[in-house]
Amino acid sequence: MKPIIKATGLGRWYGEVIGLNDLNVEILPGITGLVGPNGAGKSTFMKLLVGEMRPSSGSLEVLGHTPFANQELYRQLGFCPQQDALYDHMTGLQFVTHCMRLANLNHTDAKAMATRALQRVHLENAMNRPVSGYSKGMRQRTKLAQAFAHTPKLIIADEPLTGLDPVARHQVLDLYRELGDSGTSLIISSHVLHEVQSLTPRIVLIHRGRLLAQGPVEDVRQLLSRHPRKVHLRAREPRALARALLELPHVHSATLEEATGDLHIETRDIRAFHSDLPALASRTRSGIESLESSDASLDAVFDYLVG
């Protein structure tokens, strides 16, 4: 399968600050999650993908085109930017219609496409109101509508789920799945791994401007399983619980914080840990009050991978 994106030795600097450094990646058609902690270089990569900037070094091809100011590429591309910026004096419908007209559509066709797109993001009742009165979630969905209204081959969305309430988030994720099923390729950046994981098995991990890992989410998670997972527990009888936990083969260490009574566990198999814990807690009558897995965030994953 021919890659839709091909970056070779891609670099981008902002003065002395490195945005991206020697990034080599090929992305195939379909839905791909671009993940990384804040400041990893995701937005820089996105800006290069949509031709907002030129690379400082290396080369980049999107759908076979060099992106910067490439009109041929923009006919096949939809971009949902991260920034919460819209023309506030316009209604949602006017805004998306305006964006469609810039793609050289006549007013009637542009309006019809805009209406359909806004209906798909469930804004049909609000689309004739000025966007200045929209909630953040509605604004986010309006940005999304302008990105896919013209049925592009590739949609690039930078943190598209930010600001959405759970219901809207669910609807938008469903929309992405529909778009993906209809053959549209999507590149979605997010710093929240589980959101991306619910959408696609394929991710590209960027950290400090470099490619850290690429491939199915499960494979990347495997990398994490080589490191002990940290769990914080609070229990009425932490010593008894700690003793029992240390007997389990997958528990690497148990540390009791005398001052607070908190128990810090390291385990090599988080699933087995969660499976064994209820029985153990019952047997030792330790009375677990709270349980928190502190290194489930993507930042923690990166900390492990970066070393």
Added chain:
Amino acid sequence: MHFLKTAWLMSRLQMRSLVLSRRLLICVLLASAPIAIAWFAGGHQHATDIVPFIGMFLVLQVVAPLISLTVGSSVVTEELENRTITYIFTRPTDRAAFFLGRLASSTVVSTILVTISSAGVIWAATYPQAGQANFKRERIRRGAHEMVEIVRDLPEGLATGLIAASVVAAIMYTLISAGLGVFFRRAMILSLVYTFAIEGFLANIPGSTQKLSVQFYLRSFLTDVHEMSASILSEIPMLTGTTLYTAPEALTRLAAAYSVFLLISALGIRTRQYMMTS
């Protein structure tokens, strides 16, 4: 065809943004200032004595550049500051059409405002004298009639010369500000520095360096169509020693400079990278 359509869409967008903006309110206030001054002065002196001074030293040197720079600086920088430029630059549009469309609207707005300001100066300078006729009945109608008569009595070319020079000033300064916005983020500040520091210096020292300023050509234009303005300028020692152009020569040179700067700006916007913070 798509280029023209994009330019038209951009022009409409800019016009709508400007009409709803605080910039326009500021510009209206700026445009009103010389009119108010002319109104007060008109009560004490004859329009022929007031209009050349206010026109040349307030409208052309201060108000027209300020209005044009304020409006012109919004051409690129407003989209950048609002971070909406992304929606335009990731569409199959020519960036030059974006610039030209928005510039066209800005030029129209600044030209209208500056024209109102200069025409208003003439009106305000003449109206109090017309009002002195003190017709109790039909005062407005007769007052207006008197005013027209006074305008007719103004030295030949003063009214038309001032208005035409104002239009030229608005067109030039709007492009300067818009063009600087293509290359620099702080277009408004840079435009002000250029107009009131660099050009203000170049235009007001003796010698041929005056030819590097827009003001030199505006003076040439105005003095060619209005002799009294020429006599006013001849009384300022710093401005003597430089031969002014005729109106056609001044217009031709300004048109050439405009074309070159427009071309540079249009090419610049095609190649410049505009980075927005997230």
